[in-house]
Amino acid sequence: xxxxxxxxxxxxxxxxxxxxxxxxxxxxxxxxxxxxxxxxxxxxxxxxxxxxxxxxxxxxxxxxxxxxxxxxxxxxxxxxxxxxxxxxxxxxxxxxxxxxxxxxxxxxxxxxxxxxxxxxxxxxxxxxxxxxxxxxxxxxxxxxxxxxxxxxxxxxxxxxxxxxxxxxxxxxxxxxxxxxxxxxxxxxxxxxxxxxxxxxxxxxxxxxxxxxxxxxxxxxxxxxxxxxxxxxxxxxxxxxxxxxxxxxxxxxxxxxxxxxxxxxxxxxxxxxxxxxxxxxxxxxxxxxxxxxxxxxxxxxxxxxxxxxxxxxxxxxxxxxxxxxxxxxxxxxxxxxxxxxxxxxxxx
Amino acid sequence: xxxxxxxxxxxxxxxxxxxxxxxxxxxxxxxxxxxxxxxxxxxxxxxxxxxxxxxxxxxxxxxxxxxxxxxxxxxxxxxxxxxxxxxxxxxxxxxxxxxxxxxxxxxxxxxxxxxxxxxxxxxxxxxxxxxxxxxxxxxxxxxxxxxxxxxxxxxxxxxxxxxxxxxxxxxxxxxxxxxxxxxxxxxxxxxxxxxxxxxxxxxxxxxxxxxxxxxxxxxxxxxxxxxxxxxxxxxxxxxxxxxxxxxxxxxxxxxxxxxxxxxxxxxxxxxxxxxxxxxxxxxxxxxxxxxxxxxxxxxxxxxxxxxxxxxxxxxxxxxxxxxxxxxxxxxxxxxxxxxxxxxxxxxxxxxxxxxxxxxxxxxxxxxxxxxxxxxxxxxxxxxxxxxxxxxxxxxxxxxxxxxxxxxxxxxxxxxxxxxxxxxxxxxxxxxxxxxxxxxxxxxxxxxxxxxxxxxxxxxxxxxxxxxxxxxxxxxxxxxxxxxxxxxx
Numbered sequence: 001x002x003x004x005x006x007x008x009x010x011x012x013x014x015x016x017x018x019x020x021x022x023x024x025x026x027x028x029x030x031x032x033x034x035x036x037x038x039x040x041x042x043x044x045x046x047x048x049x050x051x052x053x054x055x056x057x058x059x060x061x062x063x064x065x066x067x068x069x070x071x072x073x074x075x076x077x078x079x080x081x082x083x084x085x086x087x088x089x090x091x092x093x094x095x096x097x098x099x100x101x102x103x104x105x106x107x108x109x110x111x112x113x114x115x116x117x118x119x120x121x122x123x124x125x126x127x128x129x130x131x132x133x134x135x136x137x138x139x140x141x142x143x144x145x146x147x148x149x150x151x152x153x154x155x156x157x158x159x160x161x162x163x164x165x166x167x168x169x170x171x172x173x174x175x176x177x178x179x180x181x182x183x184x185x186x187x188x189x190x191x192x193x194x195x196x197x198x199x200x201x202x203x204x205x206x207x208x209x210x211x212x213x214x215x216x217x218x219x220x221x222x223x224x225x226x227x228x229x230x231x232x233x234x235x236x237x238x239x240x241x242x243x244x245x246x247x248x249x250x251x252x253x254x255x256x257x258x259x260x261x262x263x264x265x266x267x268x269x270x271x272x273x274x275x276x277x278x279x280x281x282x283x284x285x286x287x288x289x290x291x292x293x294x295x296x297x298x299x300x301x302x303x304x305x306x307x308x309x310x311x312x313x314x315x316x317x318x319x320x321x322x323x324x325x326x327x328x329x330x331x332x333x334x335x336x337x338x339x340x341x342x343x344x345x346x347x
Numbered sequence: 348x349x350x351x352x353x354x355x356x357x358x359x360x361x362x363x364x365x366x367x368x369x370x371x372x373x374x375x376x377x378x379x380x381x382x383x384x385x386x387x388x389x390x391x392x393x394x395x396x397x398x399x400x401x402x403x404x405x406x407x408x409x410x411x412x413x414x415x416x417x418x419x420x421x422x423x424x425x426x427x428x429x430x431x432x433x434x435x436x437x438x439x440x441x442x443x444x445x446x447x448x449x450x451x452x453x454x455x456x457x458x459x460x461x462x463x464x465x466x467x468x469x470x471x472x473x474x475x476x477x478x479x480x481x482x483x484x485x486x487x488x489x490x491x492x493x494x495x496x497x498x499x500x501x502x503x504x505x506x507x508x509x510x511x512x513x514x515x516x517x518x519x520x521x522x523x524x525x526x527x528x529x530x531x532x533x534x535x536x537x538x539x540x541x542x543x544x545x546x547x548x549x550x551x552x553x554x555x556x557x558x559x560x561x562x563x564x565x566x567x568x569x570x571x572x573x574x575x576x577x578x579x580x581x582x583x584x585x586x587x588x589x590x591x592x593x594x595x596x597x598x599x600x601x602x603x604x605x606x607x608x609x610x611x612x613x614x615x616x617x618x619x620x621x622x623x624x625x626x627x628x629x630x631x632x633x634x635x636x637x638x639x640x641x642x643x644x645x646x647x648x649x650x651x652x653x654x655x656x657x658x659x660x661x662x663x664x665x666x667x668x669x670x671x672x673x674x675x676x677x678x679x680x681x682x683x684x685x686x687x688x689x690x691x692x693x694x695x696x697x698x699x700x701x702x703x704x705x706x707x708x709x710x711x712x713x714x715x716x717x718x719x720x721x722x723x724x725x726x727x728x729x730x731x732x733x734x735x736x737x738x739x740x741x742x743x744x745x746x747x748x749x750x751x752x753x754x755x756x757x758x759x760x761x762x763x764x765x766x767x768x769x770x771x772x773x774x775x776x777x778x779x780x781x782x783x784x785x786x787x788x789x790x791x792x793x794x795x796x797x798x799x800x801x802x803x804x805x806x807x808x809x810x811x812x813x814x815x816x817x818x819x820x821x822x823x824x825x826x827x828x829x830x831x832x833x834x835x
Binding site for chain 2: 257
C-alpha cells in the first residue's frame with residue numbers, strides 16, 4: 001500500500017466501511033422485520049438514505065480533500081512550486097498546518113521567486129557588477145580609437161559588444177518583442193563569430209506568413225541569448241568541424257514555440273534526464289541549481305517563464321550524443337505586457 | 348499558424364509504483380505524421396492507454412484538440428477519441444467489415460442494423476482508397492493488410508483526429524507498407540494526425556516528417572531525415588555496413604534443406620534451398636504461409652504435393668531435432684516459466700546427451716560450460732526474474748545445444764528494441780557459424796535483409812522471385828538498407 005494512505009485515510013476508510021456495513025445490515029434486518037410485521041417502513045428507508053448521504057459527505061468533504069492535500073504536499077516535496085496557483089486550494093488539518101503553509105508560500109511566492117531569479121539573471125549578465133555607463137563610454141572610446149587607427153574589425157566588434165551590453169544590462173525584468181530578442185541574439189552571435197569565424201552558422205527560421213505576428217510577440221528579456229550561448233559553449237564549441245545553430249519559431253492558436261537547436265556533441269540520456277528534471281519546478285531549484293554544474297542559465301530562463309506565465313509554459317531539452325541538442329521554449333502568445341498573468345512580479 | 352492536435356507537457360505517469368513516463372513532452376500538429384522510435388519498449392503501452400483513457404497523472408498535462416483533457420491536478424473524466432491500430436487486430440472476426448466500422452463504433456445508437464445500408468455507406472469509402480475490400484466480407488477472410496485498412500477507416504469514420512499505429516510493419520510486407528503509407532499521407536492531407544510507433548527507423552524515415560526517439564519513458568530527441576545515421580550511435584549502422592561488406596562464404600554443394608514446389612494449406616508452391624551456414628529469408632508478402640509451412644515440416648499437416656530434402660535426402664515430415672523452430676516472440680512463447688534456466692536450456696538436448704535428465708553431473712557440466720557464454724547469474728534465475736535479453740539467450744543457446752541442420756526463425760526481430768535487435772543478430776550469426784542453415788520467415792525485410800544470403804519472395808502462397816545477395820543492389824522494390832547495398 002502507498003505510504004501516504006497509511007495514516008488517517010486508511011483508518012477513516014476502515015471505520016467507514018465497518019460502521020456502514022454494520023449499520024446497513026441492522027437497517028436491512030429492521031426493514032425485513034417491518035415488512036413482515038406490516039409496520040411502516042419509512043423510518044428504516046430514511047435511515048438508509050441518511051447513511052448513504054453521510055457516506056457521500058464523508059467522501060466529498062473529508063476523504064477527497066485529504067487525498068488532494070497529500071497529492072499537493074507530495075508534489076511540493078518533489079520540488080514543484082508550492083503557491084496556491086500551482087497547488088490549488090489545500091485542506092488544512094489544523095492551525096499548525098495553516099501557519100506552516102503560510103510561511104512556505106511566503107517563501108515561495110512567485111514574486112519572491114521571480115526576484116531571486118532576476119537577481120540570478122543579473123548576476124549572470126554582470127558577473128563583475130560593472131557600472132554600465134562607465135562600460136558604454138569605455139567601449140565607445142575604444143571604438144573611436146580603433147576607427148582612427150583604421151582597425152574597422154575592432155571598431156565593429158566593440159560596437160557589437162556595446163550594443164549587447166546595453167541590451168543585456170538594462171531592466172532584465174522587462175518583456176521585449178521577439179524581434180528585439182532575435183536582434184540581441186544576432187549581436188551576440190556576431191561577437192562570437194570573431195572567435196569562431198566560419199565554424200559557426202546561425203539560421204533563424206519561421207513560416208513567412210506568420211513572421212510579422214511572431215516578431216510582435218512578447219517574451220521575457222534574455223530568454224533566447226542565454227540558450228544560444230549554451231548551445232555554442234556546450235554544443236558546437238566542443239564539436240570538430242562546422243557547427244550549425246538554428247532558431248525556429250512557430251505558433252499555434254495560443255502558444256509561441258521557439259526551438260534553439262545545435263548540431264553539436266549533444267548529451268547522454270542520464271545528463272538529459274537530470275537537466276529536464278531541474279526544469280519545470282517553477283522556481284524551487286533556482287536557488288540550489290547553481291551548486292550543481294551546468295544548466296544554470298536554462299533553469300533561470302525556465303523559472304522566469306513559469307513564474308510569469310504559469311506552469312504550462314517553460315523549457316524542455318531534447319538531446320542525443322553526436323546529434324545535437326534542441327531547447328524548446330513554450331510561451332503564451334502575448335502582444336502586450338497587460339496580458340501577463342502574474343503582472344505584479346514585473347514590478 | 349499551426350493547429351495542435353495533441354500536446355503532452357512534462358507528463359509523469361506512474362503505474363503500480365513503476366514510473367512509466369517521466370517529463371514526457373510531445374506535440375503533434377494537424378495533418379502531421381509523427382514517428383515514435385522506441386529504443387526500449389518500457390512505457391509505450393502506458394503512453395497509448397494514457398492518450399486514450401486519460402489516466403491519472405503524477406505531473407504534467409495532456410491537451411487534445413486544443414483542450415486540456417487531463418492534468419495531474421484534475422484527472423480527465425472522459426476518454427479521448429483517439430484511434431489505436433496495433434499489430435494484433437481489434438476487429439471482430441465474425442462480423443462484416445461494415446459492421447465493424449459502424450456498429451461497433453462508440454455512439455452507434457440505432458436499434459436496427461441494416462446491413463445493406465451500412466455496406467452502401469462503407470463501400471464507396473473503401474473504393475475511394477483503392478483497396479479491394481468488400482464491405483460485406485467477413486473480417487476473418489481479410490488479409491492482415493486489409494484488416495489494418497479497415498481499422499484505419501473505422502477510426503476515421505469514428506471521428507478520430509489522432510490515430511496511433513503501433514508496430515504495423517511487423518505484420519505486413521514492404522509492398523503493403525508502401526500502400527499503407529500512401530493511405531496515411533492521404534488522410535494526413537485531410538487534417539488527420541498520426542502517431543506511428545515502430546522499432547525501425549528505416550520504416551519511419553520512409554513516412555514521417557519528424558521522428559521522436561523514445562527511451563525509458565522519455566522523448567529524448569526529435570529527428571529529421573538527415574539524422575538517421577547518427578541515430579544508431581554509429582554502432583548499429585557500422586555493423587550493418589560491415590555485414591554487407593562481407594562477401595558470402597563459399598557454401599558446401601549439398602543443401603541442408605530443400606523444398607521443391609511444396610503445397611499444402613496456404614502453401615501453394617514454395618521452393619527454396621538453404622545450404623549449411625547460409626541464411627535464407629523467405630518473405631511472405633501476404634503473411635499467409637508461415638503457419639502451414641511449419642505444420643507441414645513438423646508433420647502436423649500433410650503436404651499435398653512437392654518434395655522436402657533434408658541434408659540432401661528425402662524427408663518425410665515428422666517432429667525431429669534436425670529442424671528447429673524459433674517462434675515469434677520466443678522470449679515468451681518458447682520459455683517454460685516454471686522451469687529453471689538450466690532446465691530450459693536442456694529441453695532439446697536429450698538426443699545428444701541421453702542421460703541429461705538422469706545425471707546431475709552431466710547437467711552440472713553443461714551449466715559450467717554454458718555459464719562461460721551466458722554468465723553465471725542467469726543460472727540462478729527463473730524466467731520471470733530474467734531480463735528480456737537473458738530469455739532470448741536461453742532460447743537461442745538451447746537451439747545451439749540442439750545442433751539442428753536447419754533453423755526456421757519466424758519474424759525473429761519482431762517486438763525487439765534496438766539493443767535486443769543487435770543481440771538477436773549476434774545470436775543468429777552464432778547459429779550460422781555453427782553450421783546450421785537459417786531460414787528467416789519474415790513479412791517485413793527490416794534487419795533480416797542484412798543477414799540474408801538469399802531472398803525468396805512468396806506471393807499468394809507460391810515463391811515468385813529469388814534474389815541472390817549479389818543481386819540485392821538491383822532489387823526492383825524498396826527495402827530497408829537497400830541504399831547501403833547500392834553504396835559503392
